[in-house]
Amino acid sequence: MFITFEGGEGTGKSTQALILAEWLKKQSINAVLTREPGGSPGAEIIRNLLVTGSVDRWSVMSEVLLMYAARADHWENTIKFALQQGSWVLCDRFADSTVAYQGYGRGVNKEFLELLYQNIVGTTKPDLTFVFDLDVKEGLKRANARMEGETIVEGRFEAMDIDFHQRIRDGFLEIAKEDSSRCVVIDANSHPEEIHQRIVKILYERGVLS
Ligand SMILES: Nc1ncnc2c1ncn2[C@@H]1O[C@H](COP(=O)(O)OP(=O)(O)OP(=O)(O)O)[C@@H](O)[C@H]1O
Numbered sequence: 001m002f003i004t005f006e007g008g009e010g011t012g013k014s015t016q017a018l019i020l021a022e023w024l025k026k027q028s029i030n031a032v033l034t035r036e037p038g039g040s041p042g043a044e045i046i047r048n049l050l051v052t053g054s055v056d057r058w059s060v061m062s063e064v065l066l067m068y069a070a071r072a073d074h075w076e077n078t079i080k081f082a083l084q085q086g087s088w089v090l091c092d093r094f095a096d097s098t099v100a101y102q103g104y105g106r107g108v109n110k111e112f113l114e115l116l117y118q119n120i121v122g123t124t125k126p127d128l129t130f131v132f133d134l135d136v137k138e139g140l141k142r143a144n145a146r147m148e149g150e151t152i153v154e155g156r157f158e159a160m161d162i163d164f165h166q167r168i169r170d171g172f173l174e175i176a177k178e179d180s181s182r183c184v185v186i187d188a189n190s191h192p193e194e195i196h197q198r199i200v201k202i203l204y205e206r207g208v209l210s
């Protein structure tokens with residue numbers, strides 16, 4: 001079972017991925033919790049290049065190729081292996097984020113992104129994707145509040161302008177609409193425990209858990 005958590009900044013993806021991983025452990029289900037960009041030693045090095053530094057550090061194509069360089073390493077060394085072992089994989093951001101941020105956000109051709117996906121990941125798609133949806137300003141407020149407690153500030157994308165974040169939110173909703181059998185939109189504007197209960201309910205409804 002391959003589940004991805006997608007959505008804009010500060011929408012609660014990491015919070016919910018962690019709560020679900022802990023909940024699955026209590027049900028004796030083996031789950032690997034991982035994230036993008038990153039999730040393998042090589043990809044974590046590339047993550048640092050992507051999420052720190054100035055907003056205009058990378059041209060959009062450099063950004064796409066760095067994202068896919070990281071994803072190739074993460075896929076080969078973490079996700080593919082875990083799925084082969086029969087483990088669940090919970091991935092905090094995956095390829096939909098590239099379509100939303102570099103595609104809808106920065107204008108990269110979607111067919112080109114699809115071609116990268118096919119050549120690097122192949123035909124495997126997540127079994128289920130939660131798309132966290134939240135007012136853009138509220139998400140950025142949450143993300144900025146969280147970063148105040150961090151020693152290394154991973155704020156490069158958060159610092160991009162509000163129109164960019166709005167395009168991303170709309171982009172994610174479009175992605176979810178186009179692939180509605182895979183994606184479930186989660187209204188992220190409620191208490192974390194309530195959102196977790198909704199996620200568990202969806203897993204039962206979809207027959208992922210019985
Ligand atoms: N449902 C919620 N209501 C209010 N605050 C929340 C909720 N879920 C998470 N938070 C808080 O908001 C902040 C951002 O949450 P989190 O890190 O899970 O978001 P994220 O989607 O992973 O963000 P990013 O895109 O920056 O990685 C954290 O400080 C978290 O504790």
Ligand SMILES: [Mg+2]
Pocket residue numbers: 013014015092
């Ligand atoms: Mg996060």
